Amino acid sequence: MIQNLPTEITDKVFGYLKETDQLQLAQVSQQLGCVFARHAREKYKSLYIREEETWSDDELKVILSLFGSTVDYISIQCTNVLNQLGELIEKYCNNLRYVKLQITNENFNAFKPVLNMTCIETLSLYNYDYRGIDLLQYVNPYCKNLHLDGISTAQGLHIRKLTHLEKLEVNEIRNIFEICSHLKKLRELTVGNGLGNVSDLKLDYLYPELEHLMLSFFEIALDLPVCSKLKRLTLLSIAYYIKKFGEIIGKYANTLKYLHLLPYYSKDEFYANNLIIVIRKCKRLEFLITRKGIIRVLFFSFLESLITALKENGFNTDRRLKMEVHCGKTDELKQELMNLFPNSEVWNLITLIQFDQMYI
Structure with a gap:
C-alpha cells in the first residue's frame, strides 16, 4: 500500500497528481496527510475562496486541517459557504493575520467566529447585502486595522466601541467624524464616497493620535477635525463649501x-x-x-x-x-x-x- 512506501517515494507520487487527487489521497491516513503537508509546504499560505474557482467542502476541510497553521491570508468572496467554515478557520488558522470577507445574508453566521479572532491584524469587510445592525458587534474589540465597505450608518455606529483601532478605512457613513472621535488610538483614517452625504455640521472633534487623514469623494461643509499630530492630509475629489x-x-x-x-x-x-x-x-x-x-x-x-x-x-x-x-x-x-x-x-x-x- 502507498502509505508503506518510503516518504521520499510518496512525496514524488504526490508530485504527479492533480490537486483534487492530492487532497483525496491526503485523507486516506494521517501519515499521507503529513507527507502531503511537507510536499505542499507554503502552497496554502494564502487562500482565495471564490464562487467560480473554489474547493469542495471536503477539500477545504483537508486544507484547513493540514495547513491551517501556515495560513496568514484568507479572502472569501462567495455567498454560499460551508456552515462550519468560520469554526474551522478559528480552530486551525491560529497564525492568520489578514482577512478579507464579502458579507451576505447567507454567509454572515458562518463568518462570526472569524470576526472575533485575536490573531487577525487587518480585517476587511465588504458588505454585499447584509442589513442586520449587528454586523460589527462580533468584531474582536481589540482589532487594530479595519477596512469597511458598503455598511450602513446604523451598522457603523458600533465603530465607536472598537476603541483599539489604529487604522480605519470606511465608506458612505454619515457623521463619521463624530463616530471616530471615540477612537483615541486612531492613527490613520480614510473616508470615501461621501459625496451627497455632507459631513458633520460640527467638526471640531479631537483626534489626539491621528497622523494621516484621507478624504476621497467627500463633501466638507464647515471644518476638519482637530488633529494635533497630523502629518499627512490627502484630499481627493473633495468638494468644499468653505x-x-x-x-x-x-x-x-x-x-x-x-x-x-x-x-x-x-x-x-x-x-x-x-x-x-x-x-x-x-x-x-x-x-x-x-x-x-x-x-x-x-x-x-x-x-x-x-x-x-x-x-x-x-x-x-x-x-x-x-x-x-x-x-x-x-x-x-x-x-x-x-x-x-x-x-x-x-x-x-x-x-x-x-x-x-x-x-x-
Missing part, C-alpha cells in the same frame, strides 16, 4: 508635512490662492501634490505671493518645497514653466519632482 479652506488646513501648521489636494470642482484660482496661505502657515510642509492647473495658476497669477510665502516659511536652496502634479506629467510641466520663468527666484525655493522619486 471660502477660506486655506485657513482650515492651516490649523495643522505645526505638524503637516504632506498635502495631496485634488478638488472635485475646477476652481484653480481659488485653490491656488488658498495654497499660498497653506504654504505660509505650515512650517513643516515638505511635499505638495495637486492638479496641473493649480500649479500653473500659482505661477501665472500668484508667483510673487508664492515666492514671499515660501521665504516666510524658511524655504531656500537647502530646503525646497517638493511639488508634484497629480497623475504624473511633472517633467512636462517643469519644462514649460522653466521656459516661461527661467530666471525666477522660485526655482531656488521649490523642486518639481516625479511622485515615484519622492520619499514620503
